[in-house]
Amino acid sequence: MKRFALFISIAFIVSLHGSQLELYRDGAVYTFRPVGSFMGFLPKGSGAECRQETVSLVAAPECPAGVxxxxxxxxxxxxxxxxxxxxxxxxxxxxxxxxxxxxxxxxxxxxxxxxxxxxxxxxxxxxxxxxxxxxxxxxxxKQAASMEPLHLSRGCEGDVKLTIPGRYITFDMLYEADIAGTDAITIVQHLGLTNRSGIDITARSAMLYYRPMHRTHLENPHSR
Missing domain, CATH: 1.10.287 (Helix Hairpins)
Structure with a gap:
């Protein structure tokens, strides 16, 4: 009987130290270290936390030149x-x-x-x-819900945990199979992200949860 080896990986952008993206069925959580108070052109229903305390998002005309x-x-x-x-x-x-x-x-x-x-x-x-x-x-x-810049209402020394409602960050799976002769098959799973959240996301790790965001029971995520 032939034996087949199965390998699955997720391709993802690796960038900022410590930054992380969590994708749920009904939204996303992006944890990162911001530069200044600017958060992006975020959709309604977005929220921010600094050191486990809620920080309100306020509209302001300032928009960093390098963004x-x-x-x-x-x-x-x-x-x-x-x-x-x-x-x-x-x-x-x-x-x-x-x-x-x-x-x-x-x-x-x-x-x-x-x-x-x-x-x-x-x-x-x-x-x-x-x-x-x-x-x-x-x-x-097509990349943001509005053209109005949003900022943290106060400064944050540390990571910001940004909660983004559903529909604005979605993902698709693409599978590639590499058949090496008759003894092994390598399957690579690619993750394609569509980002309409109004903030450019660069994360060191990503976790996909097949559950709603606020469910208390944690299932095992596909992570990298």
Missing amino acids: RLCKERERIERYALDSAEALQQMHYIEMLMKRAKVEVVQKLLDLSKAAAARYAELQKRKKSDEMQLKWRKEAFL
């Missing part, structure tokens, strides 16, 4: 501002042409041509800005 989603939010705001400025200048040209009083016909024609050329340039710029704004905002909201 990827903050950079993308800044780009979106820039395109929105540029589009608004172009529209304002277009309205100004329209008003100027309505009020223009030029006695010489040639001067009126020259003014009209210049105004039309500038108007067309602004119109093109506005259209380009609006296209960039639309797809960048759509892409952002």
